[in-house]
Amino acid sequence: MSTTSQPLDDHTYCPATPGDSRSPCPALNALANHGYLPHDGRNLTAPQLVHAIREVYGLSLPFACILAYGGVARCGTKGKLNLHDLAAHNVVEHDGSLVHADAGKGEKYAPTNVDPVLLRQLLDTSSEDYLTLEDLTQAQVNRQASSPPLHTLQSVVSKGELDLILEVFGIPASVGASQSLISNEQVEDKLVVPKSFLEQWLGEERLPGGWHGPSHQTGLKELIAGVRSISKAERQERAQPAL
Numbered sequence: 001m002s003t004t005s006q007p008l009d010d011h012t013y014c015p016a017t018p019g020d021s022r023s024p025c026p027a028l029n030a031l032a033n034h035g036y037l038p039h040d041g042r043n044l045t046a047p048q049l050v051h052a053i054r055e056v057y058g059l060s061l062p063f064a065c066i067l068a069y070g071g072v073a074r075c076g077t078k079g080k081l082n083l084h085d086l087a088a089h090n091v092v093e094h095d096g097s098l099v100h101a102d103a104g105k106g107e108k109y110a111p112t113n114v115d116p117v118l119l120r121q122l123l124d125t126s127s128e129d130y131l132t133l134e135d136l137t138q139a140q141v142n143r144q145a146s147s148p149p150l151h152t153l154q155s156v157v158s159k160g161e162l163d164l165i166l167e168v169f170g171i172p173a174s175v176g177a178s179q180s181l182i183s184n185e186q187v188e189d190k191l192v193v194p195k196s197f198l199e200q201w202l203g204e205e206r207l208p209g210g211w212h213g214p215s216h217q218t219g220l221k222e223l224i225a226g227v228r229s230i231s232k233a234e235r236q237e238r239a240q241p242a243l
Helices: 026-033 046-057 061-075 083-087 116-123 133-145 152-169 173-179 195-201 220-239
Strands: 191-194
Touching (some): 026 046, 026 083, 046 061, 061 083, 061 220, 116 133, 116 195, 133 220, 152 191
8 A cells, every 4th residue: 555645745756655556657657756746646636736747847837737637637537636547548648658568459558667678779769878859759750660550639749748858858968968978079059868867757757866857947839849840850750761
């Protein structure tokens, strides 16, 4: 059983225990594991979700409300949500996740545990210590090629999820380059995501050590621009000849 249904005031990382409710969304699972949401992940309200999402991930109020109220309306019951409710297959969750296996045939719920093989495939997309937008897009294209095709809305959602990784955990490429000992090269000042952040956030569902929060607020305007950039990178990736 869960040890607590209340947020942990000091936000110390505490992984899920038997009886805790968890979702296929690492962002929400990490919030519960750090006590920004009740650790058991149960009976969550939209205002609770909005507050935690904004506090930790820096989303604008309208964007956070769309995610929180939309998730509770689609997957919750009587205005409340258990995190595992979000695993209902093809409601909000979709196939082709970067680090989660697809739902089995006839299964009502998708897996919520991270697939270590898929996580390693993601990290191995680049030989550097970080992933660029192009790397993330390549990983997603490769992953979705082995899954059932997504319909239009699911495809947009998957691009939005990818953009949020970059918006929330991205650091300037010049910093990432210096960490990779290639600071003497010319590097565009765009965002890249350190692999160490992804290993912890995706693999352990914890907020990464050394991450000091997002560098900027992400709203609907930023999301739309990001989805467009990913769509362009995706078209370029799909146009590459097979090796």
